[in-house]
Amino acid sequence: MRNIGAISYKELSIYFASPMAYVIAGVFLALTGVFFVESIDQPFATATVAVMLRNTAFFLMPLIPPILTMRLLAEEQKLGTLELLMTAPVRDYEVVIGKFIASFVILGVTVLLTLVYVLILLFYADPDLGPVLGAYLGILLYSTTTLAIGLLASALTGNQIVAASVGFGLILLFSVIDSVSAVLTGVAATVLEQVSLTAHYDAFARGVVDTSDIIYYLVMAAIFLFLAVRALESRRWR
């Protein structure tokens, strides 16, 4: 636990020592600002951030997490510091979890900063808070999975650009995979629908918090983190 804390702390301080944290938050807030305007600027305007968060899930979730995570393990491999971590009395999974937590803190805080738009709505209107809070919970859960995918990509290579590209590709794949289910029937269609990242988000956006959706994201995140640990371990055998 202490080791996880030490690694998270180190990663967080590097995020803030480099412009990374600020750039990511800046880009995120600028784009969600645009989405927010789009959300409320409708012929029959409703006090909702549903469109904003839906666009965030669609556009920002494949993009931002891989950029946040690309450095985390790829750079350790490139700098040779991985050798240091792997010969320190630290377990491989502690390294992965520590880094995951750091990236989640950055993304989570950035997402929560967009609550300012909800405050604006609260000031001028009377939004239905159920779907809003549900959608935020959904986005946070969504980001655990996407960050875990990004971390796996980063564990696979010493090249940050490759890590970001692989992460981006994988997340996009898992986001749109349910569209294939339209041309399929039977079990295959159901399975593809069930593994889709976006399909599980929709219920949250309607204000329905279903345990199975929560479990889906957490299990997906756990699977990819597990794979990242294994990828890291496999370095020992090469």
Add this chain to the structure above:
Amino acid sequence: MIEADNLTKYFGDYPAITGVTFAATKGEVLGFLGPNAAGKTTTMRILTGFMPPSSGTASIAGFDVVSDSLEARRHIGYLPETVPLYTDMTVKDYLRFMGKIRGMNSKEIERRIADVVDTCHLEAYYTSHIAKLSKGFRQRVGIAQAILHEPEVLILDEPTVGIDPIQVVETRELIKGLGGDRTIILSTHILPEVSMICERVIIIHEGEIVAVDHPEVLAERLEGTEHIRIGVIGPRSEVIRALREVQGVQEVTSTEEEGWGSYSVFSRRGDQIRIEIAKVVVEHGWGLLSLETLNLSLEEIFLRLTTSEEA
């Protein structure tokens, strides 16, 4: 303190090291000498738990490096060949982080950081970003992290490669000063470095240990001595006596084979001695079966080791 038993490591079909066996006692400074790609780094990576051996076992302070890896790692300070530094961090933050993941508490960390900054002469760069440090200072930061948690075993992989001659001298002084009751393993491809720092040296070549001895003994042997093995049919004691009388021969030992004797002659270097030996054997009417010089491989290694080095 360190025990390696029959370590073998394959990368694919290629054996990086085969049957590496050695031990180091508490407080010993052991040198690993060998050309590049001899297997020094592989051996060290196995000892530090970075990679498991394909076969064989190793233990650090009594803890097996594979089955009890975490406990073994607690007793090691390690400086890999490429100094592993987070260039985005300051020296201070880096050392703090290293202390934390070695399980030190913050009080200990602060006390020890003050110590190692002093030992490694890092005072002026304490709050600098590592990216801004020169290679020599980076090396010192690397050594500082390795000794931060006061490990019983210190493993340094080519600690003087790639830094300028003045810094090389300083680094060697620094390493010498680290000894005491700490066991140090140090790898290098520079012969004089070993004699300067180490009490005992292991020569490793193409993945195998070819010699283990004190540096002075090795140096002496290599500089002037030749090992000739001859096979002779003849009365053993007389052969030995005759061989000892040859000018330049220092020592003769023998083992009995079937019907003939194999003699090891240690002599001054030079072709003349072999000619004399052959002459003596023939003049006595004994049968000369074979005559060969044996330490050629060792010579070869040392040629390779020493040609590229000025220090």
